[in-house]
Amino acid sequence: MDYKKYALELAAAARKASRKMAALSTDDKNSALFSMADLLERSREEIEDANLKDLEAGKDIGLSAALLDRLRITPDRLQAMADGLRDVAALPDPVGAVIDERVRPNGLAISRVRDPIGVIGIIYESRPNVTVDAAGLCLKSGNAVILRGGKEAIHSNLVLAGILRRAMEETALPVDALQIVSVTDRSVVRELLRMDQFIDVIIPRGGESLIRAVVEGSTIPVIKHYQGICHIYVAPSADPEMALEIVDNAKTQRPGVCNAVETLLVDSAIAESFLPEVAARLASKGVELRGCASARELIPEINPAVEADWRAEYLDLILSVRVVDGVKEAVDHVNNYGSHHSDAIITRDKEEAEYFIRRVDSAAVYLNTSTRFTDGGEFGLGAEIGISTDKLHARGPMGLEELTTYKYVIRGEGQIRG
Amino acid sequence: MDYKKYALELAAAARKASRKMAALSTDDKNSALFSMADLLERSREEIEDANLKDLEAGKDIGLSAALLDRLRITPDRLQAMADGLRDVAALPDPVGAVIDERVRPNGLAISRVRDPIGVIGIIYESRPNVTVDAAGLCLKSGNAVILRGGKEAIHSNLVLAGILRRAMEETALPVDALQIVSVTDRSVVRELLRMDQFIDVIIPRGGESLIRAVVEGSTIPVIKHYQGICHIYVAPSADPEMALEIVDNAKTQRPGVCNAVETLLVDSAIAESFLPEVAARLASKGVELRGCASARELIPEINPAVEADWRAEYLDLILSVRVVDGVKEAVDHVNNYGSHHSDAIITRDKEEAEYFIRRVDSAAVYLNTSTRFTDGGEFGLGAEIGISTDKLHARGPMGLEELTTYKYVIRGEGQIRG
Secondary structure (H helix, E strand, O other): OOHHHHHHHHHHHHHHHHHHHOOOOHHHHHHHHHHHHHHHHHOHHHHHHHHHHHHHHHHHOOOOHHHHHHHOOOHHHHHHHHHHHHHHHHOOOOOOOEEEEEEOOOOOEEEEEEEEOOEEEEEEOOOOHHHHHHHHHHHHOOOEEEEEOOHHHHHHHHHHHHHHHHHHHOOOOOHHHEEEOOOOOHHHHHHHOOOOOOOOEEEEEOOHHHHHHHHHHOOOOEOOOOOOOEEEEEOOOOOHHHHHHHHHHHHHOOOOOOOOEEEEEEEHHHHHHHHHHHHHHHHOOOOEEEEOHHHHHHOOOOEEOOHHHHHOOOOOOEEEEEEEOHHHHHHHHHHHHOOOOEEEEEOOOHHHHHHHHHHOOOOEEEEEEOHHHOOOOOOOOOOOOEEEOOOOOOOEEEOOHHHEEEEEEEEEEEEOOO | OOHHHHHHHHHHHHHHHHHHHHOOOHHHHHHHHHHHHHHHHHOHHHHHHHHHHHHHHHHHOOOOHHHHHHHOOOHHHHHHHHHHHHHHHHOOOOOOOEEEEEEOOOOOEEEEEEEEOOEEEEEEOOOOHHHHHHHHHHHHOOOEEEEEOOHHHHHHHHHHHHHHHHHHHOOOOOHHHEEEOOOOOHHHHHHHOOOOOOOOEEEEEOOHHHHHHHHHHOOOOEOOOOOOOEEEEEOOOOOHHHHHHHHHHHHHOOOOOOOOEEEEEEEHHHHHHHHHHHHHHHHHOOOEEEEOHHHHHHOOOOEEOOHHHHHOOOOOOEEEEEEEOHHHHHHHHHHHHOOOOEEEEEOOOHHHHHHHHHHOOOOEEEEEEOHHHOOOOOOOOOOOOEEEOOOOOOOEEEOOHHHEEEEEEEEEEEEOOO
16 A cells, blocks of 8 residues: 555645635534534434444453553443534634734734644544544634544544544535544655655644654654643642642542642641641541652652652652652742643742742643643633643643644735735 | 763753853843843954955855855944844743733632743854854843854854853853854764753754754754745735735845745736736846746746746746736635745725735735835834744744743632542
8 A cells, every 4th residue: 555645635636625624614613513413313323333343352352451441432422422512513613803903104904813733643542532522622723633542542633533524524624624544654754754745734632652753754844742740839838738638639630640749749848747747648548658758758668769750750659758858849840840831839928939940841830739730721711622731822721722823923014015 | 072072061051041040130131131132242352363264265265255154244244243132131021921821710810911931042153143143142132042154254253153152150140051163074063953951942044965864963942943945825816006016016126035926927817908007017137037937928028937837946037937827816815825934915895805815824924015024123023033933832933032932920819630
């Protein structure tokens, strides 16, 4: 098979369709999303059959129970996909919104208007719901999308995308605005990542090795999310009861997600009273603590932390603990070891709070609240396509607006440059 | 020499300095810019001596007169660099501005606050003024900057950067926030382009081959500007006198710049009357026309255009001319052959205008005015560091705001996630 030709045709078709997408009305896009949701619901058997193939193949190659669970499309999960499309339809359309406008001394009226990005490539791993969720967000924001899911979910993904495309046939949307890569050979991805004439941005979703490989091989801009190594700094003036609740929540409410806390920084001024308390509370929840030397002097029963612990994204009931001297040392630790995702300070001192907020170089900086809130829904953006730990274009949760760019529109009455 | 070690130390020092830069007050940054401007003015002899070395070396290797002119630092040009720094000081500081804020139902106050990007790498070619201009814009927006100019300007660039760093010593700015690559071997650039842990964005300024090489080799996000293949479409209802003035201005006022027009699209409905007129006008200004078959039927004396002409950035007194049937064909031509920079429609028909504005996929879309206005100063952004033909992060002229990112700041009173 000629992988280059395959990739080229697919990407060129997406580019062509993106021109039509950019000019669609909000109503046309919304009613298409509803049609897609309806057809998904009516295609339950077809989807379950395809999903079963993936699950059986997964068992044959010995996928773990956790991975098989991610792969599984239960009736509830299918319903969530359909409902998700309807939720996206209900969100405001970002396209055409005027960001700012000005009239220049020469009479030129200059406005910046939101515009779709064009063609968005999504590269993801096992969960088949990404096929539907990403398609909904990209199409609503007026883009064409190229989806490339994991090999292990190929049957499910192809059937889901096929159903969405069938639904699009009856709508104003060009079917080619939704492309799915049906070839699992990695050569196709390699080719796609160099087609910057047809694809405007790549959003990889998955583990660090996937994302690193995409960044290395791509001539197309990439928006990425490497890791969530989140911190909570408990400052001298923190309300200890509040700090306890927040640390507990950020670690144990859902430890496997990127905005869960991984390192607790406790100020030396309150370590003696606070550390034993938080250790007892977390021990009762089954959390393993790994502490620096000073922490272990105060709570000798915990394990020692080694250098690698400060850079670990545990995604588990493990927390590293370090005693620091003052907010400056806390900020330095966060900036040096963190992943620029979500970091919190617990304090009643306003100046200390502002110092931390200004200097911590992260997508989300929290004062007196849990890091667990970094999420498009919690931030009021509606659905999200991911969380960016990059600084360009989008930082933090990415909703519909982050899937757009802008153009300058300049209206004149014959002005020329002198 | 160990190029990797050299690059690593330079980039790590810039990252460290960027932490301090992010927290500086506007006054501290502005007074530093003034000190830098003053010391430049006082260092005229030193600068001229270094520049002479570059000019002599340039003559020895046979640089063209045009390139030697670019390289030359005249007293006027030195004055312009110093004044440029003072102009940047006078611009509003984007850092700390609140982009938007909201209070969530759970009481969390969420704001998006402008924040410096961090470390910006600028890779440029012969003009030494970029050393000063780019430094001023990056420092004012709270960033550290790594400058890597052309080999042919190395003496001038090193002396200019050295003077700026000396001036910084007496200010609140960390000297390491301004780094210049003193080694001309390309291995250093290759190493820097992979240091995404220390450098946040690369802005290349120069010819297409330079930019392409940067994109190929970089794991750091790149904001770029490939070409300016700009169009003017003269629609059936255009005011012919206005169209004539605009085409003349966009082609001849300064033909060597990226926002000059390169292709004229004339609607078939008015070609018969308009084409001979515009041909006569442009001939009188020394412009060579290259036309499609239909254009040559109406003005036989012009040269034929070949396919390559539609993709040519002449930067010269040459204009390709094509007759098109209707606004749709015009838009298709612009989107297929253009460089997504600046494109104009001349029309009195509102619907036609909106069709063109909505569908042309360019950074700047003009109605009834010259494409020559795409410029940070003309748009009211103050100085610009370049014009992006990318769609991510920044599109069109990039001013101080485009050298920032944002962070989410979330203030609570003990909220935890349920």
